[in-house]
Amino acid sequence: MxxxxxxxxxxxxxxxxxxxxxxxxxxxxxxxxxxxxxxxxxxxxxxxxxxxxxxxxxxxxxxxxxxxxxxxxxxxxxxxxxxxxxxxxxxPIAVMVEVEFRETDLQASLAAPLLSQAITDLLTQILATSHQNQWLIDWDRVRIAPHTLILQGNLTLDGQTVPIEISMGIAVLDGHILDLDPLTITCSIDLPGSKINSYQIDLGNDVNITQLQLTTGKLRCQGRIQVNP
Incomplete structure (x- = not known):
């Protein structure tokens, strides 16, 4: 140089x-x-x-x-x-990414509308329900365990507030599909579709995840994303 x-x-x-x-x-x-x-x-x-x-x-x-x-x-x-x-x-450029989230990072992020709404939107997609227009979910706890992510909160529907928990294993298929399996939704209110035990999220071809690891209190991810102008 x-x-x-x-x-x-x-x-x-x-x-x-x-x-x-x-x-x-x-x-x-x-x-x-x-x-x-x-x-x-x-x-x-x-x-x-x-x-x-x-x-x-x-x-x-x-x-x-x-x-x-x-x-x-x-x-x-x-x-x-x-x-x-x-x-x-x-x-466009390809960016190699390595990111590490601590449980405390995700816990602090739950207060952000971007994350809390994304979780609620995900639950709506999983259940294939129209409840989202009627319910309010306050997500207040996240835990990272080996191979498992656990989200907890309180769901209010028709004037009734009850705890709700989503426990999901997370694996990557073909670099861009998140495979949530096993998937368990626990809530005392009968939510149609809550007996589902797996779900897949396609992140699109601009994403290629090469490693996703969940250990106690920590999530590490490596991969490539395409960044467009």
Missing amino acids: TNQTRGIVGSVLAPACRVWLRSQVSQVDSLQVDIQGGSRQILGGTIPRVAVVAVGAIYQGLSLGSIDLVANNIRINLPQVVKGQPLRLLE
């Missing part, structure tokens, strides 16, 4: 990446950005490799734990970035 390229990376690209990443989250405890590549590529607007390590990031109320990201051959609007304009992607 020439002195000119080091100058662009040190004074322009790395700060621009950090600014863009920080703009995506409301809080981050630690953020490291490492940019690598040759002069011709970088000056031509292609970054051969970017590695990002973030700890304690919070995105829309979600506590993301620790995240490692690596992306290769990134096409950006370098001439505009040099002039002080925001960094933009010009082409």
